[in-house]
Amino acid sequence: MKPSRPNLSELARHLGVSIATVSNALSGKGRLSPDLARRIRDAADTLGYVPSQAGRALRTGRSGVLGLVLPDIGNPLYPEIAQEIERVATGAGYGVLIANSRDEIAAQDKAIFQLIERGVDGIVIVPRRGTKVPETRCPIAIIDTPTTPRNTVSADHFAGGAEVAGHLAALGHGRILLIGDDPSSNVQNARINGMRSKLSGVETETIWIVELEARHGKGCALGLADWRKRGFTAFACVSDPHALRALTELQSAGIAIPAEASITGFDNLQWSSFISPPLTTVKMNMPEIATLALDALVEAIQSREASDDTPSPPVTARRAAVPMELVIRRSSGPAPSAGFSQEESPHA
Amino acid sequence: MKPSRPNLSELARHLGVSIATVSNALSGKGRLSPDLARRIRDAADTLGYVPSQAGRALRTGRSGVLGLVLPDIGNPLYPEIAQEIERVATGAGYGVLIANSRDEIAAQDKAIFQLIERGVDGIVIVPRRGTKVPETRCPIAIIDTPTTPRNTVSADHFAGGAEVAGHLAALGHGRILLIGDDPSSNVQNARINGMRSKLSGVETETIWIVELEARHGKGCALGLADWRKRGFTAFACVSDPHALRALTELQSAGIAIPAEASITGFDNLQWSSFISPPLTTVKMNMPEIATLALDALVEAIQSREASDDTPSPPVTARRAAVPMELVIRRSSGPAPSAGFSQEESPHA
DNA sequence: TCGATGTGATTAAACGTTTAATCACATTAG
């Protein structure tokens, strides 16, 4: 009638030993005879003992919970991050408390402090583009770009950009349009700069979607058919959704992909392999990034004195930049032959 | 040198009153003089007092944390759910602990019990298609379909299906292909059945993508151009990603959308309004669903005796089915005129 | 004046865990 949840003292009473002995047996810390230890562990199993997080947290000052701050959970990129963080954290015995900074400037800091008030032991944050992460006594792992000030670990966006650009250059594209969304994003700039680094012999232009939309309204056409007429045969986008936007815009203008134009994206979102043609993209190694970030964070947590009141030093991982992988699919192909695109080439 | 975090006793000592008085002043529960109460609250503010969740949880048996179980955080639909749940929960003073059932059968139950071990006060779950949610003493709000056994609240998928089907029928489409992914999904079946309910005078066929892929491999072509040749002019998909797959497949086969074929989806994912043509889709009212689910869950939590050991009764919301909204964009249009599609019509 | 009632605050216990300090006892060295 009341087997709801046995606690240490109930276990101890049931076995006729002291509470401390039971605690020691289960944690393997104190000194006690091997056979009593086994008996205690067995009893704990059969009685279904599960330690109270609250009691433990109160005593140890550690909650066993990490916070995860994402700029916008609705953004299709972040779920994959969340998924991997959750997986690795669970494996390390931590729970994950989520917080959404809703892409607002103030909300990010508020989210951080709310998590701290809830007693998280550490925080993983993917910062809103270009914002500063406050210094706190709670260790914070930052996932942004390798050049971001207190960055812990991130994908090597620059190298990823270089790789996809090299791919397009090797296909013979002589005019390439780089399509970004927001120039204030560290990640997007790294990707664009990486692409440019491999396109010294190629004519490139860059457009930023937020600027276009500021002039022509949200969801406006990007005018890619015009760029195609001016001889741009490859459209390298900074993220898969933008690549999708470019791809459908060109397709519905009657331009065949990849015969007449190549398109590439970033992030390898779930649907990118199911569309027609499947999208060439650059993939982050999220499992690796999550592992590195959490390893570093957990170490920072453990090496911290509970009474320490100074701000936590930056959390640094064994490796700061994780290589990205180019995934070549059918949305990118050889540049149209000169004869084919002859009359479309610019007069300049 | 040690203002790290004042607690109740430090506050009490600083003010020269007892701990209980401080606690009462901050919670507004006991009896005490209004002016002392104010003095205490002021001091708490200026000293930056923040209550220890651990201490409170230990004493009250309530953690102030809810669990959220999602079948697959990587799925582009769930983030919007997570976002709204997090928003409403935060507003109600709860934190949200995430758990991923990774779309595996066993993982869902494991995730639930892990959350319970972590001491969550309640759980919101979006069940994996067709699975049973275990009965526990911890209240669980279920978001699936109105006909799912212990469902708390959900979108009215059936009515949504009816609406989009009515839209296509009104446009004059006489042959409509319904495209689902997995016939074991409650949600998808409700949407398909809803669509069929409005298409009694229309010829319909249904294909399930998992069955196609079981035969032809993941990411295989859906063969929609063939269906178009057989006179099917509208393709009603059970979710936006499938609509995207259909749209790009038809476009790259040279079929113009919406002139020669109409396409509709479900869920109004972020990119659905940015592609060309923008996608006609059916949108859930996630803010409303999250609010109803959490209101019901919080009430179930509060009406529960801590010592109660019986399984929690089903959590029911004020309203079980929340209407969906048809969002008409340019991917759906009038059925092609008979003259236009004449030679393509079937010989039967 | 005495008991009854009310007000404003305090005392003390309890939640479940961890862990330093201690203890009882046996074994061994000197």
Added chain:
DNA sequence: CTAATGTGATTAAACGTTTAATCACATCGA
């Protein structure tokens, strides 16, 4: 035989909060 050492277990305090029970004191009716 005594003291030192070691072993295996216990005692007790502490983490920070909530809350029932209690207390000191004043007010009031009779």
